[in-house]
Amino acid sequence: MIKTRIIPYTLHFKRPAGTSRGVYHDHKIWYVTVSSVSEPEKWGIGECAPLFDLSCDYNRDYERTLSYFCRKLEREGQLDMEALRPYPSILFGLETALRHLETGGYRLWTTSFSKGEKGIPVNGLVWMGDYDYMLEQIEAKMQQGFRCIKLKIGAINFEKELDLLRHIRKHYGADKITLRVDANGAFSTKDVLSKLTRLAELDLHSIEQPVRAGQWPEMARLAAITPLPVALDEELTGINQPEEKKRLLETVRPQYIILKPTLHGGISGATEWIGFAESLHIGWWITSALESNIGLNAIAQWCATFDNPLPQGLGTGALYTNNMETPLALKGDCLWYNPESRAFALNDIT
Secondary structure (H helix, E strand, O other): OEEEEEEEEEEEEEEEEEEOOEEEEEEEEEEEEEEEOOOOOOEEEEEEOOOOOOOOOOOOOHHHHHHHHHHHHHHHOOOOHHHHOOOHHHHHHHHHHHHHHHHOOOOOOOOOOOOOOOOEEEOEEEOEOOHHHHHHHHHHHHHHOOOEEEEEOOOOOHHHHHHHHHHHHHHOOOOOOEEEEEOOOEEOOOOHHHHHHHHHOOOOOEEEOOEOOOOHHHHHHHHHHOOOOEEEOHHHOOOOOHHHHHHHHHHHOOOEEEEOOOOOOHHHHHHHHHHHHHHOOOEEEEEOOOOOHHHHHHHHHHHOOOOOOOOEEOOHHHHEOOOOOOOEEEEOOEEEEOOOOOOOOHHHOO
16 A cells, blocks of 8 residues: 655745746746555655646646546556656656665666766756856856757847857857757747757757747758757647647657656656657757756766766756755766765655
8 A cells, every 4th residue: 555645845946047938937836756555664755846837737727637546546546647748847756766766766767877976968948038147157167067058049039149149159160069940939030040050059958948849841841951850848848648649750750859757758668769760860969958957867877878968957956045965966067966865764855
């Protein structure tokens, strides 16, 4: 028999985090613990961290829905994976909590990463803001030794964003620093190709979601002729059935997809995406989605099972003033796991 518990928690950003959809000051999440009725000292924790303006499963009744699936798990002793497909953030929280319970610790999979032998290369993320703030972040990331920098663009003047990218290229060629940009769907279909052409002149690696999601024919046309590799991100949100995942990728044929388990089907659903992408020779990498270190650890542990050589997007755990302590640490441009390090106890959040 399994017992569950829901713990609401609000994460506070150290500094407002700007995206093309707005600015985040706080992030409400729900931790879920699972334990054995016969052995209550054994427990696991998962994180349900939907984004109110992006997740397909977030609404005012979110906690009630989460409670329903927790009670269902207690009754049935296992997850109803098909029923949970429309609720990726809940699925992610529950399946990782069960994984934690099963393994008995934060080493959720046995890999070189979880043994502390190998780090995961990650990109340094530059948040949207005014020119000076973005430049300040770029300088800091370069000084920290990041070899891949990702800029969120689309919030300030496009010419100024080009200036920021030129600033990096002035100091570091493409052989020294890989540059990614994320437009979060900010470009219009009328001028997107001309903007991609100008961005491509700066030897960028890729652009995430150049136009608004849901425009499959336009995105397919763009992916076919783009001078800059296109990566789908928001386009994957809400596509939870296997046949729809396959149809999207076969229709658009992007160069890359970016997988966020909280948004894209939990661990199981994101693994499905990878299978379909690889069958079509589409590249991919994994990114966190503003989870605390609890969710970030689960994503990183799973990510390490693939040994994908591309830099991943797993560096957001340092954004909050009240994050949980886990064995994760960022050293240079790699995320490391220290098996000997102390992790938080349940009374730290209750």
